[in-house]
Amino acid sequence: AHKILENGEKVRSCKKCGEIIDKV
Numbered sequence: 001a002h003k004i005l006e007n008g009e010k011v012r013s014c015k016k017c018g019e020i021i022d023k024v
Contacts, residue, residue, distance in 0.1 A: 001013050001014070001015045002024065003020070009023065010023070010024040011023050011024060012024060
């Protein structure tokens with residue numbers, strides 16, 4: 001899953017736990 005942080009940074013996050021895995 002991809003998530004965009006408030007500062008506009010794109011990160012990959014775990015679908016199950018929602019933890020951020022790494023930056024894109």
